[in-house]
Amino acid sequence: MFSSFAKAFTNLFKTPQTIDYPLTPIEQEKEHRGLIEYGQEACIYCLKCEKACPPGAILFVPVENPPENEKNKKGLKYHYNPYLCIYCSECVRACPKPDEALWQSNKKSLPATKEDRVNESWFELERLKKQTD
Amino acid sequence: MKQTINIPLGSQHIALLEPVRFKFECENEKIIGVDSDVGFVHRGIERACTTKFKFDSIGYVVARVCGLCAITHSLSYTVAIEKLLGGEISKKAKYLRILLLELDRIHSHMLCLSHTCENAGFEAMFMRIMGDRELVMEIQELLTGNRVQFDYISIGGVNRDLNSTVALKIKENLYEVKQRVLGYMDEFTNNWSLSLKFKGIGALSLDDAYIFNAIGPLARASGLNIDVRNEIDYLPFDEVGFLMQTHSDGDINARNLVRLNEILNSILMCENIINGLPEGEIFTKIKGKPNGEAIVRFEAPRGELMYYVKGNGTAMLDRVRIKTPTFASIPAFSHIFVGQDYADAPAILASFDPCLSCTAK
Numbered sequence: 001m002f003s004s005f006a007k008a009f010t011n012l013f014k015t016p017q018t019i020d021y022p023l024t025p026i027e028q029e030k031e032h033r034g035l036i037e038y039g040q041e042a043c044i045y046c047l048k049c050e051k052a053c054p055p056g057a058i059l060f061v062p063v064e065n066p067p068e069n070e071k072n073k074k075g076l077k078y079h080y081n082p083y084l085c086i087y088c089s090e091c092v093r094a095c096p097k098p099d100e101a102l103w104q105s106n107k108k109s110l111p112a113t114k115e116d117r118v119n120e121s122w123f124e125l126e127r128l129k130k131q132t133d
Numbered sequence: 134m135k136q137t138i139n140i141p142l143g144s145q146h147i148a149l150l151e152p153v154r155f156k157f158e159c160e161n162e163k164i165i166g167v168d169s170d171v172g173f174v175h176r177g178i179e180r181a182c183t184t185k186f187k188f189d190s191i192g193y194v195v196a197r198v199c200g201l202c203a204i205t206h207s208l209s210y211t212v213a214i215e216k217l218l219g220g221e222i223s224k225k226a227k228y229l230r231i232l233l234l235e236l237d238r239i240h241s242h243m244l245c246l247s248h249t250c251e252n253a254g255f256e257a258m259f260m261r262i263m264g265d266r267e268l269v270m271e272i273q274e275l276l277t278g279n280r281v282q283f284d285y286i287s288i289g290g291v292n293r294d295l296n297s298t299v300a301l302k303i304k305e306n307l308y309e310v311k312q313r314v315l316g317y318m319d320e321f322t323n324n325w326s327l328s329l330k331f332k333g334i335g336a337l338s339l340d341d342a343y344i345f346n347a348i349g350p351l352a353r354a355s356g357l358n359i360d361v362r363n364e365i366d367y368l369p370f371d372e373v374g375f376l377m378q379t380h381s382d383g384d385i386n387a388r389n390l391v392r393l394n395e396i397l398n399s400i401l402m403c404e405n406i407i408n409g410l411p412e413g414e415i416f417t418k419i420k421g422k423p424n425g426e427a428i429v430r431f432e433a434p435r436g437e438l439m440y441y442v443k444g445n446g447t448a449m450l451d452r453v454r455i456k457t458p459t460f461a462s463i464p465a466f467s468h469i470f471v472g473q474d475y476a477d478a479p480a481i482l483a484s485f486d487p488c489l490s491c492t493a494k
Binding site: 017029031032033052053054086087088089090093 | 186189190193194264267274275277278279282284287292
């Protein structure tokens with residue numbers, strides 16, 4: 001009983017385990033698995049990342065004005081869905097030029113609003129991809 | 134005239150972490166019959182594994198079966214595929230796999246213990262254990278890059294190496310956790326709310342544990358020497374200092390003490406792994422398509438987890454069957470409830486540490 005009184009007394013002077021969130025920012029781990037980033041100039045359009053991605057969050061879809069890159073013979077454009085991505089970095093491991101064409105950052109994805117049409121625009125891309133296959 | 138009264142517990146209840154429904158048939162205060170329904174969070178993962186995903190991405194799919202033992206699920210599946218493809222992974226990868234498996238066990242057991250405290254009405258202890266659990270979550274994030282969904286294991290090894298700063302941080306935090314757990318041992322043996330109140334409640338005898346096929350901490354608390362880590366050879370558990378923890382009482386208090394002792398043993402194993410981590414590659418490329426059948430068992434925090442995988446030489450599998458620890462323990466759970474007071478039911482249920490999203494998958 002005395003020990004519990006002593007413990008209760010010392011607990012009065014302890015710092016809290018929680019942080020004062022908006023005033024104190026959350027510490028971001030350097031090695032946190034976050035969004036996948038893409039370097040269009042270095043990409044060789046081998047589509048290995050698209051095949052490796054477990055949830056299918058990377059799509060290369062043919063567009064009218066494709067990005068200028070001599071390796072891009074089929075006129076494809078890279079699309080990435082951060083809301084579908086599970087941040088497993090299978091794509092980065094599959095990439096022949098990691099760190100230049102595809103790498104993992106420690107950024108977190110922002111919440112989307114209805115105006116962003118996250119689902120609808122992605123379903124359109126998936127339909128387009130199916131048509132070209 | 135009917136002499137009994139049926140009282141439901143769940144599917145949503147203040148004492149439950151996940152949806153499950155128990156229907157207790159009570160005679161005055163005593164429970165004389167139990168009926169349970171566990172299928173509230175069915176997501177069709179087994180079906181998705183054979184229709185939607187290729188075999189090399191299923192490791193990430195099955196990790197989503199459960200948030201608490203995600204690593205055991207992906208590890209079991211990956212080892213099954215490695216068995217079918219016939220590849221050998223490096224010793225360092227094996228050690229790192231055990232490291233994360235044991236870290237996962239520590240935080241899962243801490244969650245269960247805190248939940249037991251909450252159900253005993255000891256809110257302060259619940260907060261304390263959950264706060265200390267953050268120490269483990271922190272090192273899991275440092276090691277794998279995420280707090281819950283680790284995505285650490287891939288076919289052929291592990292995805293990230295352990296560097297010296299992370300290793301040092303893991304050692305520091307585990308030392309801290311060890312001191313805290315030794316403190317809990319004192320509370321769980323001497324505090325009235327946590328020990329004397331639980332003594333003799335929800336007891337399972339050794340014979341009943343054997344008859345009703347109890348597994349995991351539930352069986353070990355009844356004195357049954359059963360632990361998959363002692364029986365398998367795909368990971369070198371004997372080299373890192375694994376010791377089976379058993380107790381003879383079989384009641385709620387015994388289960389809590391078995392979990393506490395297992396945390397201490399897991400901390401010892403993690404320290405041994407970090408001190409004696411072998412040199413080598415963390416990833417070996419394994420090529421081919423799975424053909425044939427494989428069965429793999431692992432000790433999840435709640436008991437034996439079994440994976441059956443059947444491949445046909447193509448990228449899509451024929452069958453992935455998951456047998457989870459909670460599912461295997463349901464007969465033992467139902468038996469324990471019979472003869473107990475209805476008021477004790479939430480405390481007994483928390484001491485089982487049931488994982489319903491695993492069971493319903």
